[in-house]
Amino acid sequence: MKPLWRLNKYLYRYKLYLILGIIFTFISNIFVIIPAQLVRIAIDYVVESFSFYRLYEGSPFSEEARSVFLKFILVFGVLILGMALLRGFFLFLIRQTIIAMSRHIEYDLKNDIYSHYQQLPLDFYRKNSTGDLMARITEDVSKVRMYLGPAIMYGINLLILFPMVIGYMFSVNVPLTIYSLLPLPVLSLSIYVVNNMINERSEKIQRSLSELSTFVQEAFSGIRVIKSFVRETDSGRDFHKASEDYKDKSIRLTLVQSLFYPLILALIGLSVIITVYVGGIQVIEGAIGYGVIAEFILYVNMLTWPVTSLGWVTSIVQRAAASQTRINEFLDEKSDIKSSEHLDTVIDGSIKVEDLTFVYPDSGIKALDGVSFDVEAGQSLAVIGTTGSGKSTIANLVMRMYDATSGKIYIDGRDIKTYDIAALREQIGYVPQDVFLFSDSITNNIGFGLGEITDQTVIEQAAKDADVYDNIINFPHGFDTRLGERGITLSGGQKQRVSIARAVAKAPKILLLDDCLSAVDTKTENAILNALKGIMEGRTSIIISHRVSSAKLADIIIVLDDGRIIEKGTHDALLERKGVYADLYEKQTQQAKEVEED
Template sequence: MKALWRLNKYLYNYKWYLFWGILFTFISNIFVIIPAQLVRIAIDYVVESFSYYQLYEEGSVVRDLARSVFLKYILVFGLLILAMALLRGLFLFLIRQTIIAMSRLIEYDLKNEIYRHYQSLPLAFFRQNSTGDLMARITEDVSKVRMYLGPALMYGINLLILFPMVIGYMFTVNVPLTLYSLMPLPVLSLSIYLVNNMINERSEKIQRSMSGLSTFVQEAFSGIRVIKSFVRESDSARQFKKASEDYKEKSISLTRVQSLFFPLILALIGLSTIITVYVGGIQVIEGAIGYGVIAEFILYVNMLTWPVTSLGWVTSIVQRAAASQTRINEFLDQKNDILSTENIVRDIEGSIKVENLSFVYPDSGIRALDDVSFDIAAGQSLAIIGTTGSGKSTIANLLMRMYDATSGRILIDDTDIRAYDIAHLREQIGYVPQDVFLFSDSITNNIGFGLGKELDVIRIEQAAKDADVYQNIVDFPKGFDTRLGERGITLSGGQKQRVSIARAIAKSPRILLLDDCLSAVDTKTENAILNALEKIMKGRTSIIISHRVSSAKLADQIIVLNDGMMVENGTHEDLMLAKGSYAELYEKQTQQAGEVE
């Protein structure tokens, strides 16, 4: 239960829902006990009245009068029992409107807290944890916790209120009969607990099997072109059949266990009823109790059956909720170590100075940068060239403060980057990633993503023109209102890159970071984007990260990275004269471009 203590703050926030839920539960149970008492009184009245009724001669006026009075009282008892049932139904409705509604409100708050916390965590957290795991904790785990806060809490409170009320009253009526009639109930609770654990265990196996089956089908249909190209349809069908067979066997195994559930309950309820009738019958014969007491106790046993049955079920829910909350707490306890030292909020000019920068990725231990230094004046441009794995993108991540340097420092406008307010700093940096990510939304909302809630249509259109994608957009039937498919699948590779560039420049950043954003486009599209970039970069501090030297020609200064170390630094002309790594790379790529043409 320790893991679930964190939820107490939510219970405190909704304490009035809980208070009224407990009060309604207490009142509803009063309307459970009273009908049983009315049944006892009614049966005893019927038995006693019938014995007197038989004393009168058939057809006599007194007999007819006694019969009408007798039926009138029976009708009154029936109406009272019906009224009690309706009142109980009303309060059961109110219980659900308080306790179950409270659980839904807490579920809403908990999901929002987890989501907000996810967004506050550094990039390293998302590299270490899979998207599936993040999703599972905010959906499945929260749902299990809600079951504890809703049904488990509701039935638990009902059990704590109903048991003392009913058993206490049963003891006042007849102690021996109470003890005998309640004998099977602990066995029932333990049995349900064991069966529930078996059901939960098999259900989780089925869930995992279903997840694997869904993943297989999704991959098969996403890669249907590859499957057809390599004529692997029959092999894919065999693999699906094998996965389906595993799911089928686990489902049948669950069905076998579930088939024990209701027979077990009915058998133990039946046993309680038989014991009650047998022991009660002996006491009736001895004259200790009336017939009505047996009927009353049978009703009490049936009243207690579901609460006792739910005890095993509730225990199982609490265990699962505790396990889920432990998983949720594990992520909620993760702290963001990327913090601002001084929270400086000011507009930047854009000069960048990198001093002896080194970085080791915390999750993998890979040394990405080793003692790198360079300067960029405000409004100037720098190209960072290097092969895959040379540390180019790591510099972009450090400038955006997705990570903090292992050693060395980065200065923007002669102020350490760690002193700036992180959100304010990032607002002034336009970032174009290598792997373009566009949302399943309109083109307007994608380009205006960095502008906040109030979208400036003029700025969005101007950004599209600057990125040389305006004409492509207006040619669509719905223009800027065109909704993009998943990850921007509606657009071509070049269009996606240019929309991504438009999104970066729409917020008028002082620093523009282009992280190998031309790697996935052809030469013709690259030239079109480079022409657009030439205008975009004017007046902005720009960093072009690329493995293509064609992009580097736009820059005022070029550095070449190799295995995390800076091996060359200078202008395009200087590096060509030096005949080093840059010149060698330039010649190779120029020859390849010529061969392609």
């Protein structure tokens, strides 16, 4: 239960629901016990009245006696029906309090987890898969809700009903109570064992089904490759194996499930038989009336479900504890990226980097080693290098997605760690290499950084600045065009320019372009570069690229290799030096000419 203690704050938050649920459960159980007593009284009355009625049979008073007899039977029937209706009403109120409470807590818990996820650093997302994050906020929370709803509801019912019913049974007849309850502990233990077997086999089936679904998804996604290499037969054989495994596990689960209800019915029947047998002996001896046997059979049936649910509830609690442990693992993750002074001020955009070194904590790879450079406000810097040279790491450190292992970054002469993180990032426009657009309208994608209030004029101007306005207005729905997943309905160049427009729309003081032209052709690149000239004007810009064509726009160029700066200067100065940059320029220029000739 220890992992579930963290949920106590939510139970306290909705304590009114819980208290009302307990009260309604108590009242509901009163209307369970009273009908059983009425049945006992009614049966005893019928037996005694029938004997009395036979004395008047054939006399002038027989009809009157019969009328009185039926009248009392009708009264008992109406009372029992009324009790059943009242119990049903309070059962409705129990679900409207305890189950509703579990839904409120589920809502709060999901929001708290999601909010916590967003506060965690980028390193957290490098270590954990998206599927795992989704599983904990959906499947694990659902299992926890089962504990907060049905498990608590049936648990409270068990704690209230058991003392009430057993206490009353002992007050009526102690020996009969002991004998009639003998099979119930065996029933509870049996249900617990069977439930554990069902849960264990269900989890195996879920894993098998997940593997089967993954296999089918990959097969259909890669159908061209399968057909090209003529592997249809092998693929079918592998599917048959995976499907056979799923079938075998399903049959084994069905075998266990088939034991469930027969086991319950057998033990309930045994309890009823013992009650009737022991009660019958006591009736013969004259110790009790016939009504007591009927009353005790009703009590046994009342206790059957709570006792049966005990094993089920225990299983739910175990699964919820395991799920909450998984949730707690992520909730206990803390972000080490914090602001020292929470400085919230408008920046000019000057950047100074001193002896910056960074090692990725998850892999231990040194991405930067003693990097230093200065960019004045309004200037532009190009960072050139091959894949893995540490270019993108600079952008991540400037945005404080990570903190440097050693060295300092200053913005406007202040340590970057003094700024409020959100306030700093709001003044930085970022265009990633891997463009991500949301499944939403173009307007909302471009205005994503503007918050809830979007100005259409600002959005249209950003589209013009990014040279994508003409493309957008030619779409049938213009700026209201909804994009597919990850912007799949747009071409590569259009996605890049919409991404640039999104960064520009927020009027950033610092603009980071992280190899954003790597996936476009030369013609599209030239169009985007022409657009960037105007966008970069008056803004501090850092252009990260492996293409020298992008670097020509910058005032200063640095060349990285294996995390170190090996060259620094202007475009013309680096060409005159005839070093690494000049070689890259010559090779890429030659390649561009060959492409144009082709």
